[in-house]
Amino acid sequence: MNRSHYFNYIEGKINWLAWRIESRGKINLLDLNIYSETFFADMLNMLLEYQLRNLNIIKQNVEGIDLVDTDNEIIAQVSSTCTKQKIEASLxxxxxxxxxGFRFKFISISKNADKMRESTFANPHNAIFVPEDDIIDTTSILNIILTMSIDKQKHFYEFIKKELGNDIDVVKVDSNLATILNILANEDLTDAIEAPEINSFEINKKIEFNNLMSVQDTIDEYKIYYSKLNEKYMEFDKQGVNKSLSVFRVIKSQYTKFLVAGKESCDLFFAIVNSVIDIITNSKNYIEIPYEELEMCVHILVVDAFVRCKIFKNPEGYNHVITR
Incomplete structure (x- = not known):
């Protein structure tokens, strides 16, 4: 569905930006924070029909406030820090x-703000400020986008593409992931049996360690293709150095993206599957197959990445291969 494609792209880009702001902030690289002031102003103008402008462009170094909308009487601060102390310092x-008489909006660009929306704050200047409504984070923004009409969603998708750029290894490019899928789709998998080198006990430990018991049947169903896929990876690597590594990196990047978004383990697993399906179907060299076969092949890829330690945490001493 186009709606799913638009939203997945938007969600991935916004969460990627939040993760980048957070990780760069830890090493005191704050340039993205500055750029984000105007980006979030434009984004909220589109989503909520505001007229926010960057106040620091109008008046240099305005303390405590970043954005102003004189038409709707709104002032806002854009921050990568989302604490009670930070919000009260602004107020x-x-x-x-x-x-x-202006309403104050606090925009958290990298942290979840659920707890802050339930808090009370000292407000010495009696600014109009209702935490439940006026504290905005990436999750609340995505919830707005999720329920938009498809025309508005497409318009917003185009905005995000212009601002945050195309994902060069996802959108209409030659994808190694699609190539390996095409190879796998042509294999006869009816006679696959569990590979003797797979250590089922260790895999079960990893499932429990990551609280994935509700998807254990899925993992058990597809882990039996480990040897078959391993043969294909070996053939694939003969075509170029580290091509199989690039496949693992794509899957790992989806895991990291949804992990940062705070998804629960089981939701995280299936979010990876759905995202990899989107990547494959948007690749130029994807040869269309029935959706059921596509879904099966992607499950094989993702479960294999799970078994091989590419995604999810490993319990201490984890070894998916039986030592001989």
Whole structure:
């Protein structure tokens, strides 16, 4: 569905930006924070029909406030920090005296704000501020996007593509992942049996360690193709150095993306499957097959990546291959 394609792309890009802001902030690289002020202003203008402008362009180094919409009487701060102390520090700034009667919005660009929306805050200037409604984070933004009409969603998708760029190894490019899928789709898998070198006991430990018991049947169903897929990877690597590694990296990148988004283990597993399906079907060299076969092949790929330690955490001493 186009709606699914648009939303998955938008969600991936916004969560990628949040992760980048968070990780770069840990090493004191704050350039993305500055760029994000205007980006989030434009984004909220599209989503909520605001007229936000970057106040730092109008007045240099305005303390406590980043964005202003004089038409709708809104002022906002854009921050990668989302704590009670940070929000209260903003609310106590004297600039609120210049904007009496304006509603204050706090925009968290990298942290989940659920707990903050349930909190109360000192508000010395009596700014209009209702935490439940006026604290915005990436999750609340994505919830708005999810329920948009498909025309508006497509328009927003185009905006995100322009701002955050195409994913060069996902959107209409030659995908190694699609190539390995095409190889796998042409294999006769009816006679596959569990590979003797697979250590089922260790795999079960990893399933329990990651709280994936509800998808254990799925993992058990597809782990039997380990040897068959391993043969294909070996053939694949003869065509170029590290081609199989590039496949693993694509799957790992989807795992990292959804892990950052805070998905529960089982939801995370199936989100990876769905995202890999999207990547494959949007690749130029994907040869269309029935959806049931596509889904089966992707499950084989993702379960294999799970077994091989490419995704999800490994319990101490984990070894998926039986030592001989």
């Amino acid at each position: 106590e700034k004297k600039i609120f005296e210049q904007y009496k």
